[in-house]
Amino acid sequence: MKELVVISGKGGTGKTSLVASFAALAENAVLVDCDVDAADLHLIMAPTLRKREDFWCGHEAAIRQKDCIRCGACLARCRFDAVKMTGTDSGGASFSIQPNACEGCGVCVWSCPVKAIDFPERLSGEWYVSDTRHGPMVHARLIPGGENSGKLVSKVKETARTLAPSHKADFLLVDGPPGVGCAVIASISGASRVLIVTEPTLSGEHDMARVLELTRHFHIPAAVCVNKWDLNGEMAERIEAEALRAGALLAGRVRYDRGVTAAQLQGRAVVEVNTGPLAEDIRAVWNKVSQFGE
Ligand code: SF4
Numbered sequence: 001m002k003e004l005v006v007i008s009g010k011g012g013t014g015k016t017s018l019v020a021s022f023a024a025l026a027e028n029a030v031l032v033d034c035d036v037d038a039a040d041l042h043l044i045m046a047p048t049l050r051k052r053e054d055f056w057c058g059h060e061a062a063i064r065q066k067d068c069i070r071c072g073a074c075l076a077r078c079r080f081d082a083v084k085m086t087g088t089d090s091g092g093a094s095f096s097i098q099p100n101a102c103e104g105c106g107v108c109v110w111s112c113p114v115k116a117i118d119f120p121e122r123l124s125g126e127w128y129v130s131d132t133r134h135g136p137m138v139h140a141r142l143i144p145g146g147e148n149s150g151k152l153v154s155k156v157k158e159t160a161r162t163l164a165p166s167h168k169a170d171f172l173l174v175d176g177p178p179g180v181g182c183a184v185i186a187s188i189s190g191a192s193r194v195l196i197v198t199e200p201t202l203s204g205e206h207d208m209a210r211v212l213e214l215t216r217h218f219h220i221p222a223a224v225c226v227n228k229w230d231l232n233g234e235m236a237e238r239i240e241a242e243a244l245r246a247g248a249l250l251a252g253r254v255r256y257d258r259g260v261t262a263a264q265l266q267g268r269a270v271v272e273v274n275t276g277p278l279a280e281d282i283r284a285v286w287n288k289v290s291q292f293g294e
């Protein structure tokens, strides 16, 4: 089974739209949405939920008021200003922890003289296994402020890999997170190839270079696709030249076309509703990346 991860240096490059079309074009794929901070593949794939699990990660401190002797040690030690004091020292102050500010470092737990601080695991998100019209899909949602999207991404990918044999999948098609952070590293880890989607702008060029550096570091073959290339043909050429210099494969170009928005509004992949040049561009990219590395 081939594992294709589609990523971009920043959000909004059209990555998810391409993945949805690839899902329609692949004959047998397991879909994975690793963009857990801003998941949106489900908007096109309309998944039917089969399984939902909580994702617990990190810890958060909580003071048991009945055991607290109000010494203030936790307030003095917390470097994240997560401990709140109400009242005054003389008038019987009380202490509480603001969950959104707590970083789960555990220093207050360690410093409390009467062990009055609980330190349970923190609910950070949910992950799901669903059915879609183009095969099974594993996806997730990180609670705003939730910890460790990289760990959630790993969980989602690991689940998708275990599903693949029973579905006799040829492809694991992964919609990766934008950027070069730990969630991206988790999403490309173990991939057989990566497709970088970029736009013909200066920032697109810069972002692509950073992502290419990352894929080179992990020795993962990379291909580059310039989306909306005709908005700046000169820049598209420059980006492609740079991609070639960095050893990447050119996967093709996709033109700017309102058909992308029209398909999104219908909750469909472009190739499901469009038979024009836009869909042809996307098919050509799929043909190239699906055979890339063979
Ligand atoms: S666990 Fe760390 S961040 Fe959270 S309240 Fe305690 S000291 Fe502050």
Ligand code: SF4
Binding pocket: 063, 067, 068, 069, 070, 071, 072, 073, 074, 075, 095, 111, 112, 113, 114, 115, 116, 117
């Ligand atoms: S360190 Fe413990 S006893 Fe002291 S104020 Fe904090 S929770 Fe209460």
